[in-house]
Amino acid sequence: MKNTLMVPYVFTLNLILWGCGIPFFSSLASYPDFLALVSGNASAFFSGFAWRAVYYLPLIVMLSLLGVFVFLMRHPSVRVLSFLLVTLLVFFSVVVFIPLVTKLTREKGLSLDRPPSVAPARERAFSPGLIRPDAAGTRSVWLDEQGAGSRVGPVILAPTGESSPLESMTVIPRADYSGQDGSVRVGDRVVVARAGGIDPLVEKWFVPPRPLAAFDSSVRAVMDAFRSAMASGFIAWLVRSGSFFAAVFALWLLCFASGWRLLNIVFLITGFVALFMLYPYVAPAGTVFGLVRPLIPAVIRDDLLSSFFYGAVTAPALAVGAVVALRRRLAGTSGEELYGRG
Numbered sequence: 001m002k003n004t005l006m007v008p009y010v011f012t013l014n015l016i017l018w019g020c021g022i023p024f025f026s027s028l029a030s031y032p033d034f035l036a037l038v039s040g041n042a043s044a045f046f047s048g049f050a051w052r053a054v055y056y057l058p059l060i061v062m063l064s065l066l067g068v069f070v071f072l073m074r075h076p077s078v079r080v081l082s083f084l085l086v087t088l089l090v091f092f093s094v095v096v097f098i099p100l101v102t103k104l105t106r107e108k109g110l111s112l113d114r115p116p117s118v119a120p121a122r123e124r125a126f127s128p129g130l131i132r133p134d135a136a137g138t139r140s141v142w143l144d145e146q147g148a149g150s151r152v153g154p155v156i157l158a159p160t161g162e163s164s165p166l167e168s169m170t171v172i173p174r175a176d177y178s179g180q181d182g183s184v185r186v187g188d189r190v191v192v193a194r195a196g197g198i199d200p201l202v203e204k205w206f207v208p209p210r211p212l213a214a215f216d217s218s219v220r221a222v223m224d225a226f227r228s229a230m231a232s233g234f235i236a237w238l239v240r241s242g243s244f245f246a247a248v249f250a251l252w253l254l255c256f257a258s259g260w261r262l263l264n265i266v267f268l269i270t271g272f273v274a275l276f277m278l279y280p281y282v283a284p285a286g287t288v289f290g291l292v293r294p295l296i297p298a299v300i301r302d303d304l305l306s307s308f309f310y311g312a313v314t315a316p317a318l319a320v321g322a323v324v325a326l327r328r329r330l331a332g333t334s335g336e337e338l339y340g341r342g
Helices: 008-027 031-038 041-054 059-073 079-107 208-232 234-256 260-284 287-295 302-331 335-339
Strands: 133-134 138-142 156-159 168-172 174-179 183-186 189-192
Touching: 008 059, 008 079, 008 208, 031 041, 041 059, 041 079, 041 183, 059 079, 059 234, 059 260, 059 335, 079 234, 138 302, 168 260, 174 189, 183 234, 208 260, 234 260, 260 287, 260 302, 287 302
Parallel strands: none
Antiparallel strands: 133 138, 138 156, 156 168, 174 183, 183 189
8 A cells, every 4th residue: 555655756756857857968968058058158058958848848757657657566556546546647747737837838938949049059169279170171270269259360271181172281370250150261261161060079979879869859759749739729739648648658558568577667668669759650741640641531630640549559458458457356366476476
């Protein structure tokens, strides 16, 4: 019974941890926000932090639910009461918590369409004293900057290969930096094509691996769809988000897919990632959606049809789970007997 009553506490604790971790590390992964932080502009950094906390709030809630699932898998509880508490948490999150936070955010004047504006990375030239490659086939370094990064010099240019336009090392006493295209110029002549923006010396730090980039793209597609549905009205939000949250709720069944807890956690994480990776295909512009749309009457809206794909997976899964749970209940098989003791 004690573990059952811990469900709201575990959910809230996960909500705080994920609610701080995801916005913080995603802000660090954004070069303008990272630049704002290291430049001492903490207010701009934490404005982006607050925006991401609201933008990723549905994801944060979903991950908090996964934390509850893992807790219930590892700790014996009153199954029926735990099921009711988790159901109430999902219902409260979708119907009250997320819409309320979004409404309060908009009332405070924070737009959810894009992050708050941070000083563009091209506003000033790269910091002096470091040798950087340039797309024109040269390497460049300037020893000083003036006018808040609008002028640099002396600029030293060196060829890097046969394709370089330079034949020998060149020294330019002073040059102007253009914040419009991020170049260093002497009059109308471009001497360094890339002198602002993401520093090429650290650019690779902000490029995630392909699998992570693909998952991030799918997560953003889902978050954007939720945001669009919220802007269309409360009913549209319930239809779009309700089907997805129901699919996440159905992942609870994977906690009992086998007698090995660690394997079940792998199933749980894999299923969670798969729900997001599936979305670009079943979204209104997706491949699967395009194949099914001609077969469905036009009276059914695109958003309803897109949500149906998740409902078509969730409903049978929950039905099978209910049957299995009932059979185990009648057979007297407990969670501890399923996983084994010790």
